[in-house]
Amino acid sequence: MTDTEGVRLQKALANAGVASRRVAEDLIVQGRVRVNGVVADQLGSRIDPEHDLVDVDGVAIQFDQSKRYVVLNKPTGVVSSMHDDRGRPDLRQFTREWPERLYNVGRLDAETSGLLVLTNDGELAHVLAHPSFGVTKVYVARVRGTVTARTISRLTRGVELEDGPIAADKARLLDRSAATSLVELTLHSGRNRIVRRMLAEVGHPVEELVRRQFGPLHLGTLPAGKARELTTVERGALLTLARREPGEPTPPGDDRETP
Incomplete structure (x- = not known):
């Protein structure tokens, strides 16, 4: 790229909402900005926002303002589809305020609630x-019965299901009573209804199940049935995750499965 082609790096960062142009210049001079993996510490640097990959402090920057990223707290009783041919409640009711045609990333079964990402990317x-x-x-699952430390250990060591063994990355007991227990599981499996099947296998069928986290995204206090756009920080974290090479270690808390 010549000295007159493309967009000045500090202007591109300012246009993307990263910081003011003056602060963006400081970030560049401090060596905190990379273009295609190479530190760009010269204020005269130019980029092609459509093709160059830029990150600041290791967090990916999105220049394409036509891309939309939404997090939804999916209620129970809603299928993870933009159109259900059986007439069941679907995701369209939660996307009406955005003109773009959004799609869900992965699925949650109808009786599982929680975090679902919607995007046109x-x-x-x-x-x-x-x-x-x-x-x-x-x-986080509310299950029948009193879960013991031995059961938690078994979940992380692994259980044998009809389609092969599976182990939770992490498991912990949050609360318990004589009738039910509250268990948190972290998984990266993509197998169908895997959370429910694992807990049933160890003798504790699921009564309620909610996904609280997807990669770097947290459900937080978002009410059931509500959707919001990702913040700049959340969007950067998600894009950073997407730019990893397959097999690279992931930040804690993310997955693809249908529980």
Whole structure:
């Protein structure tokens, strides 16, 4: 690229909402900005926002303002589809305020609630859903019976299911009574209804299940049935995850599966 082609790096960063142009210049001079993996510490640097990959402090920057990223707290009773041919409640009711045609990244079964990502970025959706990226997710399940430390250990050591062995990345007991227990599981499996099947296998069928985290995204206090756009920080974290090479270690808390 010549000295007159493309967009000045500090202007591109300012246009992307990273910081003011003056602060963006400081970030560049401090060596905190990379273009295609190479530190760009010269203020005269120019980029092609459509093709160059830029990150600041290791966090990916999105220049394409046509891309939309939404997090939804999916209620129970809703299928993870933009159109259900059986007439069941689907995801369209939660996307009406956005003009773009959004699609869900991965699925949650109808009786599972919690965090679901909606986007019109097909490339990112494909990467995040691909099992080779091992995106982890965190679930909280209310199950029947009193879960013991031995049961938690068994979940992390692994259980044998009809389609092969499976182990939780992490498991912990949050609360318990004589009738029910609250268990948190972290998984990166993409197998169908895997959370429910694992807990049933150890003798504790699921009564309620919610996904609290998807990769770097947290459900937080978002009410059931509500959706919001990702913040700049969240969007950067998600895009950073999507730009990893398959097999690279993932940040805690993300996955692709259908519990």
